[in-house]
Amino acid sequence: MYSASVTAPVNIATLKYWGKRDKTLNLPTNSSISVTLAQDDLRTLTTAAASESFEKDQLWLNGKLESLDTPRTQACLADLRKLREQVEQDENVPKLSKMKLHIVSENNFPTAAGLASSAAGFAALITAIAKLYELPEDMSELSKIARKGSGSACRSLFGGFVAWEMGELVNGEDSKAVEIASLEHWPTMKAVILVVSDDKKDTPSTTGMQSTVQTSDLFAHRITEVVPARFIEMKKAIIDKDFPKFAELTMKDSNSFHAVCLDSYPPIFYLNDTSKRIIKLVEGINKEEAIAAYTFDAGPNAVIYYDESNEDKVLGELYKHFGHVQGWKNSYKSETPINGVSRIIQTSIGPGPQVTKESLINEKGLPN
Amino acid sequence: MYSASVTAPVNIATLKYWGKRDKTLNLPTNSSISVTLAQDDLRTLTTAAASESFEKDQLWLNGKLESLDTPRTQACLADLRKLREQVEQDENVPKLSKMKLHIVSENNFPTAAGLASSAAGFAALITAIAKLYELPEDMSELSKIARKGSGSACRSLFGGFVAWEMGELVNGEDSKAVEIASLEHWPTMKAVILVVSDDKKDTPSTTGMQSTVQTSDLFAHRITEVVPARFIEMKKAIIDKDFPKFAELTMKDSNSFHAVCLDSYPPIFYLNDTSKRIIKLVEGINKEEAIAAYTFDAGPNAVIYYDESNEDKVLGELYKHFGHVQGWKNSYKSETPINGVSRIIQTSIGPGPQVTKESLINEKGLPN
Known part of the structure; x- marks a missing residue:
């Protein structure tokens, strides 16, 4: 069994994302800007594991088994597996892209807090799998995948001050997150x-x-x-x-x-x-x-x-x-x-996704 | 003493007046449309009287002496006196324009109802004085004077469905109310x-x-x-x-x-x-x-x-x-x-201003 764990932050837009020009690809009608919040207070921790023994892709979210069969999540998983296949062109690399995934995800804040958690959730999902797959792509590149899961999730791939550039291409390849300024620029x-x-x-x-x-x-x-x-x-x-x-x-x-x-x-x-x-x-x-x-x-x-x-x-x-x-x-x-x-x-203000040794999956490949 | 009494209605905009391009003349940034409401429920009754014995222009509003010394009201009175002077070019006509005015005005609804009454108020003021002065001007013409008192008042000079055409002239001479359809067109x-x-x-x-x-x-x-x-x-x-x-x-x-x-x-x-x-x-x-x-x-x-x-x-x-x-x-x-x-x-829906025999001023020229 192979596994990796990542925490990802919540971001709150200061220039709002409101309007899609493409619903399937989550392409926005305008660029937006956000501030990434500290993960001590609000974050999603996600462990992604791959094993030949897993029978199907499964997701446990806050202790509950959830469906991965949404078009958005499927689009994200397909993109990540495709990038993994490129890594696997080196024959010494194990064929994780062919294995099923077990994903366990937990927020450190109660849903009752009334805070949207989908941005942190998709950001953690994408970065945990990217880490597991040892993908060489940078955060802006990965942000395009997170965007397909939940538009504003792309901005949670960076810390500090983040822009989501709307782009103009029909395929969305230029609609991605970029850092405007790091956490260190304005830490107060x-x-x-x-x-x-x-x-x-x-x-x-x-x-x-x-x-x-x-x-x-x-x-x-x-x-x-x-x-x-x-x-x-x-x-x-x-x-x-x-x-x-x-x-x-x-x-x-x-x-x-x-x-x-x-x-x-x-x-x-x-x-x-x-x-x-x-x-x-x-x-x-x-x-x-x-x-x-x-x-x-x-x-x-x-x-x-x-x-x-x-x-x-x-x-x-x-x-x-x-x-x-x-x-x-x-x-x-x-x-x-x-x-x-x-x-x-x-x-x-806080940093972007962080790799962590804390794992939510036990040696049997199930939630702790 | 000469006197005339008029009732004027409330109007509620269906296409809103919001924005002035000229604050002094009450010229709007856009045309608007309203429906005039029935006077049984909501109206202002105003009696205007002129007499050589009056020492100054005076206004009693809902039983209280109120100031006429606002630039808006003064602009209305000046316009009406100027039109009266044209009537007085016939030497047989009494020189009301030189006499002071006593004006008594009452709403048939409590201020506590939370309904803006300035439109009905200025519409009744202008039409009562126009009646007293026997002005030949039509309602659209008079609406330009009411407009200077309170923008939306101009629409209370007609019953039924009313447009306030914003006009384009700097002096406001084409910014006036016109009837779109009468009360009889859609009485239900x-x-x-x-x-x-x-x-x-x-x-x-x-x-x-x-x-x-x-x-x-x-x-x-x-x-x-x-x-x-x-x-x-x-x-x-x-x-x-x-x-x-x-x-x-x-x-x-x-x-x-x-x-x-x-x-x-x-x-x-x-x-x-x-x-x-x-x-x-x-x-x-x-x-x-x-x-x-x-x-x-x-x-x-x-x-x-x-x-x-x-x-x-x-x-x-x-x-x-x-x-x-x-x-x-x-x-x-x-x-x-x-x-x-x-x-x-x-x-x-209701009619425009109505002349009435009900007077709010007694023979001494004071409120009943």
């Missing part, structure tokens, strides 16, 4: 996640995107005019470590994304009254200068970026409303939501 | 207003518009591409009495308007969680065919248009959530909000 970038309690079921993002692309009259303008200009500006703000500019662009793009959701027909709402209260709170914090930047994905949870130098100001104000100013912990979970917020996760 | 058009309780103070619309014009990246596309096409389509839907099309365009334009509010920086929110629940409810009612059309102005209140033929279906569903299905009244006011709705006003 922090993030706090406010998990907002919500009783309604949100529109799944794939469905939502398609609806926006097809029905929003403002969407075309967003992708052809607004985002391309913002993409260049945001890269510059990151390279210049210009927090106020980075914050303004991040907040504007979150608003723009939710605006085209609302302009969809029927309209899609991800922000609720608690989300709006958080926005007002950040506006208050930013009264003199933008020291905090909110962003919201396809749900009511807020992610707020700030520089470590402003931690007391930013967190002080947030905890005043959503927790106890004294005694907050790294991952504060209140039993009952305080003002609509049920969990606060303090985290920071 | 009904409206129900759900007054939504809200603890926060909304951004005033004048401030909000300016912020959107200056900061929204999607706004330019709305006014140059989206609204002009929708304006033509909506006029056609009204002329064809095509309710499903009218409903679709009305809901899309409400969404588009709130989308550019959200795209403003900082973002402006008028819809709250109750507003969103109403939208979902209307989507449910419209499952098979669009028989109800929601629209929201600069606040969380919903106005829902429907054709009388679908009254039972539409109101049945709404009262199931927001009132008692049995025993509803024309103007149902619950003591405590039901699911966030504190008042329901059932009304219908």
Whole structure:
């Protein structure tokens, strides 16, 4: 039995991915930018194993057997096996591409946290198998495979600040993730996640995107005019470590994304009254200068970026409303939501996927 | 003492006015369309009187002395006096333009209803003085004066379905209201207003518009591409009495308007969680065919248009959530909000300003 284990991070977009130009290949209608979060707080650990004794490809996700028979996952596995075949042209290399795979994957955060884990999940899956297969391809190359699994997963193949360049080719070969700046460039970038309690079921993002692309009259303008200009500006703000500019662009793009959701027909709402209260709170914090930047994905949870130098100001104000100013912990979970917020996760910028010796598969090829 | 009394209606835009290209003249960045509501339920009654014995221009609004010294009101009064002077070129005509005015104005609905009354107010002011002055100008001509008082007031000078043509002249002489179709064209058009309780103070619309014009990246596309096409389509839907099309365009334009509010920086929110629940409810009612059309102005209140033929279906569903299905009244006011709705006003399409013998001014020239 051969095996390899990798951890992969969550990333939160500051310039949003919303809209596919090709559903099968997960090709986006616009380029996007994200910050990779630290894996201490949020990560997926995946062990991939290959053995001639395995009868079929199998996946255990958070302790449960899950199907690998989705077109997306199958596309990823096929791509990886094809790359492995090239490695196996050297006859001394074992024929792992012909063996079945056992994959075990676990998140270090509860699903109940309400955080999308598909990006970290596909990033860990692809990089664990790539490691197992000893593929020579670099992360940008592998990001194209992760992209086919879940669009935003491609950005989790790098640490720090990451761009997903939309590309223009029909086959998607130029739609890949690249590093804008490493974790070391701006290591004081922090993030706090406010998990907002919500009783309604949100529109799944794939469905939502398609609806926006097809029905929003403002969407075309967003992708052809607004985002391309913002993409260049945001890269510059990151390279210049210009927090106020980075914050303004991040907040504007979150608003723009939710605006085209609302302009969809029927309209899609991800922000609720608690989300709006958080926005007002950040506006208050930013009264003199933008020291905090909110962003919201396809749900009511807020992610707020700030520089470590402003931690007391930013967190002080947030905890005043959503927790106890004294005694907050790294991952504060209140039993009952305080003002609509049920969990606060303090985290920071982090690195890309990491190889680890921790294995989730025992010698029998099954989950530990 | 000379006097005249007029009642003027409220109008609710189905294609929204949002953005001024000239703040002083109230010239809009786009044309808009509205439905005039019945005056039984919502109207302003204004009596205007002129007398040589009056010492200064005075206004009593809902029983309180109010200032006439705002640039907007002064612009309206100056325009009306100038037109009166032309009438007075006939020497037999009394010189009312030289006399001071006493104006008394009352709404038949409480301010607490949360409904903007400035449109009806300025429409009644302008038409009452025009009647007092026996001006020969038609309603479109007078609408230009009302527009200077409050943009959307110009649309309250007609009944039925009204367009405010934005015009293109710098002096605003072609920015006026015109009738698209009279009340008689589609007399079965009904409206129900759900007054939504809200603890926060909304951004005033004048401030909000300016912020959107200056900061929204999607706004330019709305006014140059989206609204002009929708304006033509909506006029056609009204002329064809095509309710499903009218409903679709009305809901899309409400969404588009709130989308550019959200795209403003900082973002402006008028819809709250109750507003969103109403939208979902209307989507449910419209499952098979669009028989109800929601629209929201600069606040969380919903106005829902429907054709009388679908009254039972539409109101049945709404009262199931927001009132008692049995025993509803024309103007149902619950003591405590039901699911966030504190008042329901059932009304219908209505006529333009009406001259009335009911006077609010006594023989001493003071409020009754």
